[in-house]
Amino acid sequence: MKKVIRDFECAMCGRCCASQDLVQLTAYELYGLARHLEIEPAEFFSRYCVTASTTQNPTLHLYIKTEDGRCPFLKDNKCSVHEARPYACMAYPMRVYWSLTEDMKAFVRSKYPALEKTCSLFRLNDGDVLLGDYELLSRQTLAWWVDDAYFSLAGEMADLSIPYRVADFYIHDKEMMEAAKRYVVNPYHPPSAFGAELAYARISLMLQAAIWNATASFVPVKVQEAKEDERLGKFILLTADADSAKALGLLAKSGRLDLARTLAMASNAYGGRHVIASMHGSSSDHIAIGFIFHESGTIIRELTDDGKKPLYIFFKPETGDEVKLVGFPLNVKI
Ligand code: SF4
Ligand code: SF4
Incomplete structure (x- = not known):
């Protein structure tokens, strides 16, 4: 019968902390470590960190630098920052929520062969399940x-x-x-x-x-429809609550709307829909208003003439005067 392992009994050999090219970190964890060591985050960064892209994580990320594979916080085979250690260290070997011991052993063996001799992971039975702390x-x-x-x-x-x-x-x-x-x-x-x-x-x-x-605020999109209008052409009409639509209208009318960014994320994960996120703001007023919606790739391609034209978005308030539409052209990459 399969055994479910929630608590991993670490043999405290320290080998995993001495076999890493880099130790995974985020800015959030870096602040925790800096607080723990009572130093400034910038000092922690310059003393212990590096930004790098790796085969496993091709986008740039933060890491703790190691020397000859040794993490700088490994002292006498123990983690000297145990309470504030990175999540990756806390999670090991339950790096994912659910895995079979033999799969995790194969992963560790391929990446950190030195661990096989001492890590208690290799004393667990194949077929057992490692259940991470979600x-x-x-x-x-x-x-x-x-x-x-x-x-x-x-x-x-x-x-x-x-x-x-x-x-x-x-x-x-x-x-x-x-x-x-x-x-x-x-x-x-x-x-x-x-x-x-x-x-x-x-x-x-x-x-x-x-x-x-x-300062950011977000417009809750209540309803969205693809529309065609003789005067406006093809567009998406988003219905927002009255206050948000009014705030967008005031920002657009102020003439100070000089910050804009559209992020479009294609998604095949759920019916080929695209997530479109956009932020608009004023640099003089230090305010920005964002909205997020999702639409099928087919409709977006149709409305943008296969990505050649911007995607026009208009907002209307869910109550009140429907004539006062406020709109934005979005440059959506599809
Ligand atoms: S932070 Fe601590 S647990 Fe993580 S690799 Fe370094 S010594 Fe090991
Ligand atoms: S290699 Fe395994 S047993 Fe050794 S310290 Fe790391 S987690 Fe614990």
């Missing part, structure tokens, strides 16, 4: 999404405090944690994958506003 894995996933989105927007780790603040905000947000948990437990289930894309889009918009040094 709360921990969900926090790790959210923090990782934030860094991933930050690097793709900023190109480099320009200001560590931005991904830290955004991760701290979303790790304490019930809805976002639920999306991360669903993804961690079943990443291949189409609604989980799609929920992850929506969460990633929201994170990206929040980061964009922070990079602009603007």
Whole structure:
């Protein structure tokens, strides 16, 4: 009978901490480590970190540097920052929510062959199930999404405090944690994958506003319809609550709308839909308003003439004067 292993009994040989090219880290964890060591995050970064892309993670990310494979925090075969150690260290060997011991052994054997002699993972029976801590894995996933989105927007780790603040905000947000948990437990289930894309889009918009040094608010989209109008042409009409539509109208009319970013994420995970996230703002007022919606790839291609034209979006308030539409052309990459 299969045994489910939730608590891994580590033999404390220290070998895993001395066999790493790099130790996975995020800005959120970096702040925790800096607090633990009572040093500034920037000092922690310059003393212990590197940004790199790896075969496993081709996008740029943060890591703890090692020397001859040894993590700088390994002292007398023990982790000297145990309470604040990175999530990847806490999770090992339950790196994913559910795995068979033999699969994890094969992974570790291929990546860190030196561990086979001493790691207690190799004393577990094949066929048993390793069950990860999904709360921990969900926090790790959210923090990782934030860094991933930050690097793709900023190109480099320009200001560590931005991904830290955004991760701290979303790790304490019930809805976002639920999306991360669903993804961690079943990443291949189409609604989980799609929920992850929506969460990633929201994170990206929040980061964009922070990079602009603007206060962000989000428009809750209530209804969306693809429309064609003689005067306006083909467009998507989004219905928002009256206050949000009014705020968008005021921003558009102010003449100070000089910040705009559209992020379009294709998704085949859930009926070939595209997640479209857009942030608009004013650099003089330091405010930005974002919205997220999803539409089928077929409709987007039709409305943009196969990606040759911008996607026109108009908002109308769910109550009140329907004539005062406020609209934006979005450059959507499809
Ligand atoms: S932070 Fe601690 S647990 Fe993680 S690799 Fe370094 S010494 Fe090991
Ligand atoms: S190699 Fe395995 S047994 Fe040794 S310290 Fe790491 S997790 Fe524990």
